[in-house]
Each structure stands twice: as C-alpha cells, then as structure tokens.
Amino acid sequence: MIDLATALLITAAFLRTTLALDACPNGEKIYTGASGMSYKLCPNSDFLGETVQIRGNVNSLEECAAMCDGDKNCYRGVYDHDYRYCHIKAQGAMRWEPSQQFDVIQQNFKDIARCPGQETSYSSNGKNYKICRSSDLRGGTLQIQWNVNSLNDCADRCARDGACVHALWDATYKACHFKGSQETNTIIWSLNKQFDTIRLDLKFPRATKGEWSDLVWLPLIPVAGYVVPEFPSSSRLLVFSAYKPFEFSGPMKQTVFGDYNFNTGQTSLRTIANTQHDMFCPGISSLQDGRILIQGGSDASVTSFYNPSTNEFTRGPDLGKARGYQSSVTTSDNKIFTIGGAWSGAREGKDGEVYDPKSNTWTPLPGAKVGPMLTQDNAGIWREDNHAWLFAWRNGSVFQAGPSKAQNWYGTAGQGSQVGAGIRDDNHAMCGIFAMYEPGKIFSSGGSTSYSDVASLTRAHITTIDKPYQPAKVERMPDMAFPRGYANAVVLPDGTVFITGGQRWVKGFQDTDSVVYPELFNPYTKQWRTLAPEAIPRNYHSISILLADGRVFSGGGGLCWTGGDCDPHADHPNGQIFSPPYLFNSDGSVATRPVISSVSARSIKVGGSFTINMSVSALNLKFVLVRMGSVTHSVNTDQRRIPLTNVSRSGPNYTVSLPNDSGVLIPGMYYLFVSSANGTPSLARTMQIML
Template sequence: MELITLLLYLCSFLSVVNAASVAVSRAGWSASSDSSQTGSDSSRVLDGSSSTIWISADTALPHFITIDMKTSYLVNGVSIQPRQDGSANGRIGQHKIELSADGSSWTQVAVGTYVNSATTKKTTFVARPGRYLRITALTEAQSATNQLTSIAEVNVFADVKFLSKTGWTVTADSEETSSAAAQAAKAIDGNTGTIWHTKYSGTVAPLPHWFRIDQGTQVTVAGLSYLPRQDGGNGRIGGYNVQASNDSTTWTIVASGTWADNGEEKVAQFRTRARYFRLNALTEAGARGQWSSAAEINLLDTTAPTYTAPVATKGIWANTVDFPIVPAAAAVLPNGKVFLWSAYQLDNFGGSNGYTQFSTYDPGTASSTSRTVTNTQHDMFCPGISMDFNGRIIVTGGSNAAKTSIYDVANDAWLAAANMQVARGYQSTATTSEGKVFNIGGSWSGGQGNKNGEIYVPSSNTWALIQNALVSPMLTNDRGGVYRADNHAWLFGWKNGTVFQAGPSKAMNWYNTIGTGSTTGAGNRATDLDSMNGNAIMYDAVAGKILTAGGASHYQTEQARPNAYVITINTPGTTPTVSATASMSFSRGFANGVVLPDGTVFMAGGQSFVEPFSDATAILIPELWNPSTGTWTQMNPMAIPRTYHSVGLLLPDATVLISGGGLCGGCGTNHWDGEIFVPPYLLNSDGTRRARPAITTAAATVRVGATLSITTSGTVATFSLVRLGTATHTVNTDQRRVPLTASGSGTAYTVTIPSDPGVALPGYWLLFAINSAGTPSVGRMIKVLP
C-alpha cells in the first residue's frame, strides 16, 4: 500500500497535452527503390511480414527506398526493421532520411549510423509535413566493403490530435477518495501530476478495472491514448482492451493488447463511431498488485493536426543524428569531432567489466564510427571528465572506480594512467590553472563517504591526496545519504590553483589544490536550496560570472525547481556575490546548459519531477537566457526527451548537440540519437541561414596574456573564446566563455588573451568572430598555451 497524496502535490507540473504520435496505416501505400533482386522487391517493406524483405541489387552504395503514403501526414518518425532471417547482410549503417511533399524536393530530417543488430531501428524527429519518405543507405553496418541493403518492414509515425474533452463525463469501477483525491475525472484534467487511481485504502478493489468515457454524442474516434502516472508508482495498465458502445449496455471490443511497464504514453489504434468508450485494465503491468491508475486518457481525432512552421526567432531543430550507442558522456575533441560513450554495453551499464563502448561523431560528414576501448581495462560509465592543457581527455573512475584513462587525440590512442588514491564514481573533476586535475566526491562507486579531494599531475602521471580539501562542506542533504550527497559537484578551476565549488549543495566552497590544500566556505547560494542535477555555466570568465539553474533537493523522486542565480567570483577565498535572476519557465533537473558564443546560455531537456530512467514529465521546450536582460526566452520544442544520462555540447559551427538519455538495457527510454539545435543567431526571419562572418587567418596557438592577430571576411563587432566542453550527468566543468575586446577595423583585428591562466584556462578553445547582427562565425580551433 502506498500514500500518493504528497507525490500528487509535488508532481504539479501542468502539461496540457493535445497530440500524440502513432504509426500510420499503410493501406494503399507504395514503395519504390533504386534497385532490387528478384522476389525481394521494394513492396516487401509494406507487406506486414517480417519474413519477406526488400534487398537491393549487388551494386555500389548508396541505395535508397522511397515510400509514397498517397497523402500528406505530419511525420515525426520512422521505424526500420532489418531482415529477420538470421543473415546480417544488408543491415543499414550510415544513412539519411528525407521527407518530400512532391517526390522531387527533399528535406533531410535525420542522419547518422545505426548499430549492427537485428533490432528494429526507430528514428524520431521534429514533425514536418510530407507525403513521401526516402531512406538512403550510405554504408552497410557490417563493413564498408559490403554493398547490399535490405529491410524487412518500414513504418511511418505521425502526429495526431486529441479530441476535445468538452462535455465529457467519466466514471470508473473504483476510485480512491479517502487517502487521496484520485477520482476518475483526474485522468481528463490535462494535468499530468494528478491521477485516477483505483481504491487502495481499506478494502482493495480487485482487477479487472474499467474507465468509461461518455462523450455526450456519437463521434468518430481514431484511437485511445493512455498516459501512465508520472511519479513511477503502481497501477500501470498492462493487459487491456478498449470497448465502444452507443447505449452503454452493449459493448464491442475495438482494440486489445498488452502495454509495457514504463511511463511512456500508449496508443490503442482503431476507427469507430460511438458515444461511449471503455478502457478495461486486465492486469497491472509490473504485477505490483490489484490497482489501476492513469495520469491522462484521451481519444484521438480522425483529422490531422495543422502544421505550423517553426518561428526562426525561436531557433530550429535541424535534424536528428542516430548513433550506434546510447551516449551518457561526451567530449568535443581538438579535431572538431565528438567522442560519445556509454558503458561496457552499447545500451546498458552494470558491474565493472573493464571496457567501454565509444562512438566518434564527425559533424562535418554526419558519420559515426564505433570503437570498443579495452586496453585501459576501464569501464568509463559515470566518470569524472576533464580536458588538460594539451587537449587530452582525462576520464576517471565510474564503474571501474579506481581507474584513470587518457585519450591522446594527437595519436588517436587511449592510455592507461595511474589509479586514483580514492576510488570514485559520480565525482566531478576540474582542470586547474597549474595544469593539474582536481577530483572530489563520488560515492556512487568505490565505497561511500570520505571522498576528499585529490590531484592528478599529468607530467608525472601521479595522483596525490590533498589533506585539507574536504568533501564534507559540499555535501547536500539528500535523502539517499552520502551515496548521493557528494555527487556531481559544480567545479570551476580558477586563479592561483584554486577551484570554486558553486553547488549543487546550497553551500559554496573554495578549494586550494596546492600542497596540503585548504577548504574555505564561500557562503550559501543566496536563497537557493540544494540543487541536485542542476546546472552551472561560466558564461563570462573575465567577469567571473556563473549562471546556475534548476535542480532538486534530492537526486531522484523529487520535484525540480526553476530557480536561477548569477554568482560572481573574484579573489580566491572571498565570498562571491550571488543574485537571483529570472527563473526559467520550466522546473528542470537532468537538463543540459550550454554557453553560446554571444554569452547567452541554452538550457535544454530535463524533467520537472526527477526520476532516473524515466521520460515522464520531460521538458521538450528549451530556453535561452540573456545575460543582458536576465530573462529566459522559450525556444522551439525538440522531438525527443532528454532526461537522465543526456548530454549537451556546443559544436564548432556554433550549433548545439543535445543527445542521449536512458542507458538502461531493455527499457523504453533509451535514446540512440541526438538532435542539432540551430540558435536564432544563425537564422533569417524566414528560417534560412544567415550570411556568416568568417575568420580567414589566426594563429593556431597563443599564450595567456599575449595578443592574437585575426583577419576576417568582413567587418565584425566582437570576438569570443569558448573552451571545448565535456559532459556527463549535467556536469561540464570544461566549458567556459571568454569575451574578447578587439582593436582594429575592416578585416584586421587584434585581441588580447586574459593574462591569468585561471581565467583563460589553457587548452583548446573555439574562437568566434561575431558581426553587428550578433551572428557568429564558424569557430576556429585555437590552443591557448600557459
């Protein structure tokens, strides 16, 4: 038995839902392809049989197949089932997916690389109208030398509208009214934080249960959607059927099946005209008892939703990028590519298995390659990540809690480094102004508690404890105890070898990392509370400005907050200034914050009620914070939830990659993909790309405090440096922005790098030129030397 009153109160995020995604009926569709083999023509992908396949002729790739849906839909996804006959030949690797209204002019909606497996691949993207869908295979998943392409089945997904609930009356066989207000009407109130729940106080009503909708008049209905309760509790419906009636006496079954035990919205599709519909819950999906519950129940409209083009001032989600792993960690490399990794498995974690699955993504070609790193004997799931002065990625702890592995980008090699003094997982690390790596916290693995600070010296490949760098002052009051309380510190390397800890505890601290070190309290973060899984972003290092946003008092099963603050740090050891800025429009935990070249901060993803491995209460609308006004602006929504285990990074072309989420094996929240956000500063009012300034010459290296001469393609207004980012579990201690004051005019300029290595932290940075319209150039890779 459980009490849900408190959770109903806490999970108060109001989500007015008016649409769902469903697989479109393929009746009457046709398919064509560039080539096919006898008996395996393109029509096989629409015949409903997994035992028949389309297979291309044995000619050179690329190969393509085009689906004609005969009418336009608001398409938001496609599923591709590889052949199921035991052969791997023809599995699609690198690919692109396009939509068209006329079969001639095409819009790319997704690119990427599928993992080499027989599982059905689902690609989701921002909904766009289209009659035709084209899948192009660029490589075969097994080998670049293989030239075949094969597919068993293709399904297309589209947006559908919910019917208006005006005039509805709903009833149920059972509802809880004593211990909570969980009446049937709560399932149609548009609030995902309130639920209908069958009686659980006193005598429990046994399964089966029913929920009945009276529309008041006969209406043609295209299906029923069921959103399970969003707090992770019991009563999720497993086995079900849907019945229709015009008199509430004689009922006809119109749909039946079994729904998975997760928080995702479920849809039962049918087409029936009736006044009454009844959802019958036959089993509880997780066999947790005799209860049934629902957050929202809707009926689907038969008319398609109207497409509204995204407003360019709110940015555009360009396309989805499919990856051959579920990325939970990532880093931008000095060569402009992106490293992404999961754990010892492509889509799951657990144990300490001594190897890690990687993918290298090239934004220029949209291709991804796979790699299993075994030589360091390190499962790098849930690690600390820092980039040193030479652009090497230093990965510490995680599943193999004592290990350190280093990626040497110059030689494309992984190196085993010295073990840490303290085994850790969920710790944070930060590169210091001396070129060392500071490490603190991390009770997720390697034992719990006493995870005091230590320091890595790259030149000697040694770790040493810092006697007086104490973890206790930065602990949160998490209900999970120290196992959670020392996780994911918000760290910033600063002047004279110090590190500033901005959170997630409400208490802030200075750490001196030299010699035996010291810990100095820096006061509380104004009126903010502990903010587990919130964000901290240094958007102006010259001024010592840090934006903090979101988070929750506890790591999981907790309402997040929208709070945002600006911290200003200066002399190490002194109490910083903290001031509240405008709160976000949405409460967020597990979100990702990315600083942009112009100093604005992009916040994407997260949940209003934090719960690992769940997409319930996911926030799809990102926000952009403007430091000049201290306000947040809502951007266009993304297609895919990005919650626990998601990552966000600024790419060299000044767009943003938001990726991953899940990494939980067979769960329904694994996201094998990313989405590319194009900020408003790159867009004209009609959504086309702006003309951009370009940096034509600039030295590849520059020392701290030195001047840098730059030539550009035209007049620019300002310059900025953004350090390459590394991200996992909302933590990105490497990214920071340095605004640069330029002298010069026309196409010739000079900037001066800040003289303190605690501000202009040596390593690899992207140099951006920004014109008077606020449009940045493509970033030029610059190495700042100590």
C-alpha cells in the same frame, strides 16, 4: 522409464525454449520503404505464429519487405530464401527463433522528428493541423473516443474539444485518441502503421525560436561526450556509453565509443579495452595539450587519456580514491582537481585529490574536505557528494558553486584546503545546471533537493566571484518557465545560456514529466525565452554540447543497468542539432557568417597576442574564446566563455591581446568565434591556450 519418442519431444521443447531470440544475432539491417516506413531485417531467423498471406516468386528479402510496406496491416513478415516465399504475418504474439531457411522483417517503431511520408494539412474549427500517415504520438492521451469513422472526423472532434491539442486516429479500431500539450505531457512522435497523427500546426519561427535538425542516429546511447580538438576547426564529437552500447553494469574493463562527424554526418563505433576501463559515470577534464583525462566511473580507480592527435587511448595513473559521479576541473596551473564520487568505490564522501601532468601522479588533498559540499539526499551519502559545480580560478583555486546550497573554495596546493564562500539558496540543487558565461560570472538553475523521486526546481542564480577564498556574491534571477532536473546547459558565443531537457519530477531511466521546450537565458537583460521544442525527451544520461559552428548537439537519455526493469522507450541512441536564432535573419533566412581567413598562430600563451585576418573588413565585430566542452550527468566543467575586448584593427586584420591571467584563461583548447554586429558567429577556429 521415458521412451525415446518422449525424450525427443522433451529435448525439442527444451531447445525451442533456449533458442528464443530477443535481439537479432546476425547483422540486423534497416530497410526504408516507399512509404517512408522503416523495417528491421534480420537474416537467418523466423517468426513462429499465424501467417495471413503467402506470396510466391519473391526474389529477395528486400522485395518481401517492400510487399509488407505496401500492406497497411503488415507489421511483420518472414522471407523464405530457399523457396522464395514471402509470408505476411498476423498481428498476434510471435516467437522469434534462429533459422537457416528464413529471414525476418519487422516494423521499426523508431522515434521521428519529421514525417517520413507526404505531410498534408487539414483545418477545422479555426485550427490548422498537420496530418502524417503511419505515425504515432506516444503518451499524453487525454481520452479515447470510439466509432470514429475517418481521420477527418477525428480531427473535427479534437478541434471542438478545448483540451485536445493533437490527436491520433486508429483506422483498424475506429478510435480517436485525444492528446494534450507537450508543455505538460510527454508526447513522442514515432513510426507506427496502425495510426495516423493529427498534430496542431504550432508555429516556431526560427528567427526567434531557433530550429532543430532531423534526428541523428548513433550506434549507442551518448551518456557522455566531448568535442575532439582539431586544427583548423573541429568537426568530430566523441560520445560514449558504458561497456555495452545500451546498458551498464559493474566494472567491465571496456567502454563503447561512438565517433560522430557533425559536418558529414558519418558515425562509427569502437570498443576501447586496452586501458581496462569502463568509463561509465566518470569525471572528465581536458589538459593544456588537448588530451582528455577520463577518471573513475564503473572501473572506479582507473584513468584513461584520450589523445586527439593520435585518436588513441592510453592508461593513466590510478586515482588515490576509487570514484564515480565525481566532478573534476582543470586548474589555472594545468593540473586536474577532483572531489566526491561516492557512487562507486567505497560509499563514503570523498575528499579531493589533484593530478599533475608533469609528474603523472595523483596527490591526495586531505585538507580539501568534501563534508562542507555535501547535500542532504533521501538516498544517503552515495548521492550527496555527486556532480559538484566546479570552476577553476586564480592561483590554483577552485570554486564550488553547487549543487549543495553551501558554496566553497578549494585550494590545490600542499595538503589542500577548504574555505566556505557563503550560501547560494535555501535548497540543494542536485543535477542542476551551471556555466561561467563571463570571467567570474556563474549562471546556475534547476536541479532538485534529492537525486531522484522529488520535484525539480525552477530557481536560477548568478554567482559572482573575484578574489579567491573570499565570499561570493549571489543574485537571484527570474525563475525558469519549467522546473528541470537532469537538464543540460551550454554557454553560447554571445554569452546567453541555452538549456535543454530535464524532468519536472526527477526519475531516472524514464521519460515521465519531460520538458522538451528549451530555454535561453540572457544574463545581460536577465530575461528568459522559450524556444522551439526538441522531438525527443533528454533526461537522465543525456548530454548537450557546443559545436564549432555555433550550433548545439543535444542527445541521449536512458541506458539501463544489465537486467534492469527500465522502460525501453526511454533509451535514446540519437540526438538533434539546434541552430540558435542568431544564425538567422529576422525574415527567417540564413544569416551571413563572418569568415576567418587565417590566424597568425594556433597556440598562444596566456597574455600573448595574435592577429586574425577576416575575409571582409567590418565594423563592430565581436571576438570571444569558448573553452571546448566535455559533458556527462549535467556536468560540463570544461566550458567557459572569455570575451576578448583588447582588439586593434587595421583593415581586415585584427590584433587580439589575451588576458594575462591563467585563472581566467584556463590552459587548454578553445573555440575562437568572431561574431557580426547582429550576433551571428563565424565557424570557430581552434586555439590552444598555453602557460
């Protein structure tokens, strides 16, 4: 028989077990101290554990946080809002529980791209270093030396060691951590009061290497995204994750979206549930009227339309086959073709089908066989029909350039068709990157022979297509400097292809073997250039996309399944914006952009003409249309670049005649860029190309 006292003790122990927290339930806030350090504030919760100091007459949670910020050894604190005490907690293990009396303060070990405090310089042995207090370099440790009594001593030791590139000094334990190069090691800069970082001052002149912004923090992990078509110019990026901001599961009938205004920096979060569609891992394509069709994914049969004119989502007709990891593409006759998608639904290779917006129906295409485009994956069929490299071409045809080594033509009329187009390479290139930089000219590179757990590839190719259903011409290009799987590619207004992220050895949900140095490929000179590094690895579940000002957003990576044992450090709810070298003069100053004053029409038919009025009359301007992109899982079938060469000039007015071929100029929403003789693009105007 258990007595009452014992029963109460058991009940109390049970409640303490069940009430433990692993996340703030009460509206977490961020506090930034005078040091630049960031802290998470969680109201109505408590840390149970050793307290090293108690301070009285503290009037607010923020005042307590400021006290913690001023104490080098304070990583966590608790504010007693009933009695106005500030508890500085020890560094040992703590139990986090709900409480009506206390509020919790804990250091935010967030990743950074800039030193939050005053950065200083130090030179030793002919090497120049940047010193940032209260920050960490996570990863890439070569060795640890002990009994190092000062930061300068740590820097001196690193400078004398041939392998040490960066270093980390731990004042508490008198330890100096030698770090390697980011070219061969995954090293992430983050906030941490325990350490001070000593970083070799590597120079990346923005005139030749470009420049990255500070981190843009988002309310979710951007696994997919697209630019919202707006007139006269686009300013927003919609990104989405899954049914939750930081994890995915099975079919959960809702999707979390983030709305990021890249002009103002404002972000917001919304949950889309009215279409009953978890859109994680879908196909994405945009129609002539600007609507974005998102199909399949976790809710594998469902489709959803996003309408940019209303900023709302509506349910579309269900797919004929349930799909996830498929690719889709908008055709020359404004239909949407999709193929593959064995990740969700039935685990089998999936033939094509086509959506017609006129009838609002999907039609199966039994002749558009998926078999010829399958890879050979060490995980089997559910990885073999994924992420096809699709390009719409003339007369409703679709060219499949990869990731299989076999290339194919698909017809979308009638029952559909498939015709082999040749062999691109000896290897399959799953999760490789691809872009049409000129009509009929397809760049591709990277990827891996299987979806995961293999080495990535460096190979690059240009595939040229002309007449539908005829063999393609493939030319091997120089290899990339870095092997990359799970990378992303963006075609820029000048026709170069900008490549971000990826891993040397593909392994989802991890940052191991990351490549943080982007590369720029010039298809006209057939040369590569390595650019300034990103601050954060961008691997599996990352995106990159061209913005209306000619910059590139790169973000995301991570997003584990619910209950999965993934590395939380590989979750990246953030991005950076890259300014390519064409935005700078040779001396590093900001280049002057051409300015489009007006366009005579914003909706133009294929083969039509329109007039552009420039603010200043100039010679040697270049005109180009770049179709607005949508991206997930290294796939962006919406983007393509169309140079406009039929141009006549009268003073500041330029009349442009469009190509009269909807297989080249696919209907939909485009950026109109006007570039200077030096290649600096204007702010793009939004143009709608119609049949």
